[in-house]
Amino acid sequence: MFRKLVSLILLFVTAVALAVTVVDDSGRVVEITSAPERVVSLSPAATRFLVFLGLEDKIVGVTDYDSYEAERVGAMVPANIEKVVSLNPDLVLMFGGFQLPEVPKLEEAGLKVLVVNPNSLNDIIRDVVLLGTIFDRRDLALEKSEKLREKMLEIGKKTYNVPPSKRPKVLYLISSPGPDVKDIWTCGMGSYLNEIISLAGGVNIASGIAGPNGWPQLSLEYVVSQNPDVIIVGVYISGTENEEIKKILNFEPFKEINAVKSKRVFAVDGNVASQPSPDVFELLDLFYEFFYGGKGE
Template identity: 30%
Template structure:
């Protein structure tokens, strides 16, 4: 189930990015002119507030949410990072970070249990643009019950991730904490860039699914932005989005490093090395097949900067000694 969730998340992220590029500027969160989300000098949110979500719906929050349900892992990680552990009453079945999330009531996976959510009596439900269409009927039932349902945008860049964290901080009266998280992330990004600034650029290939259905990221993806920030040359940047690739093509591209993210496959690093023809790849010859936790880059939240660092370490380990 986790494999399916991760693969869907990656593909939906790619889809949203490509759609966003064709539509021009990304839709920014905004407030209703007649009922604004004003901030005082100490950054305390003012209620009631009306905020526009990723689908363009104006959602009213009459007061600071005290009982929160999160429908996807990326939302959950942001909400916990904002210090809302006690307010969170329900999370997705796939939530495994932070550890405290595993102790919360589970409300279902890709399709949530409406009755379970209603039984938790939330005053705020945070859904996600990536699967909003597939759970549309369930979300409508929650809305019909009078529960504010806010659909969080599918962030396709670091900047959009910062905006999402900022927005959730405003809604939950945690804007100062949100600013601290964003500042910390930006500092880590700068630190990573400083460490790799003087290295000789290497090539890399990343995969998120094992053969026979190997998926990788080309240009116009979040992974490409990470590669660019980390001064890594993507061997498939002549292709767009996430796509399926065969082993013969990987051999032909001959990356210096292979980054694998299949945490559901036992001994995946050794398995990759033993694929037919891979013994001729530079990455295999130099023992540069590295496993990185996919959640660090697939979940667009506070750990995204950590994901950038892990990718950079995988390609330029000497820069981080």
């Protein structure tokens, strides 16, 4: 009886100790009374945070756009609130941006919502610690966040002394352009990919251009006028990398661009690159290799 009483007291003390109040990436104050055990992620990027922290067993639902295998709850927008509620989550993770109008709807259904929407590498590191704290994995989160910082410093030391004149001009393409395209989407001012390009020793030709969440559109004329030395394209289906690279090499408006003439066109996993999560830190070494380690196809 005494042991049971002690166990109950310890459980109560632990639950109280885990109660935290946090500010999420939309500026909302969120009270977490205990470490969540059942999570629905309406953001593939947020899912990657959970996997990074070893919290896969907490995931009970994801959207149709998520690569993680769990119960599907439909689209990111509009949220299938009835389906989400049916999974009885104690926390729903969202991306923000175009999803923000869904937050009050989920809250009205009695759900606890946390918005995870980092724009920079430091934001990503901060959110690792934030989620680690919420899920009672703070020590692990601090350890992993420190390794991410070390990766930034490691790459920064390699490129710090490279003068601007020696840095390649870079264009990142969210996807390869089609035959009738007039504008392309890329990463610009305030985006984590812009930061990765810079840290890895490149100069993003869209670094001074703003767009929604850091993703602006560029005209083909602007791209040609900037004449990038390296083009990186996001690819979303494994095994199609060479096909996507060839599309760019054969894209008529880009024929005279340095990157095409020298075949410095590279493909990366667009699912990783387009989702702000700890996984994007893998791109630091990869981009550095693209810029200074060799040629494309």
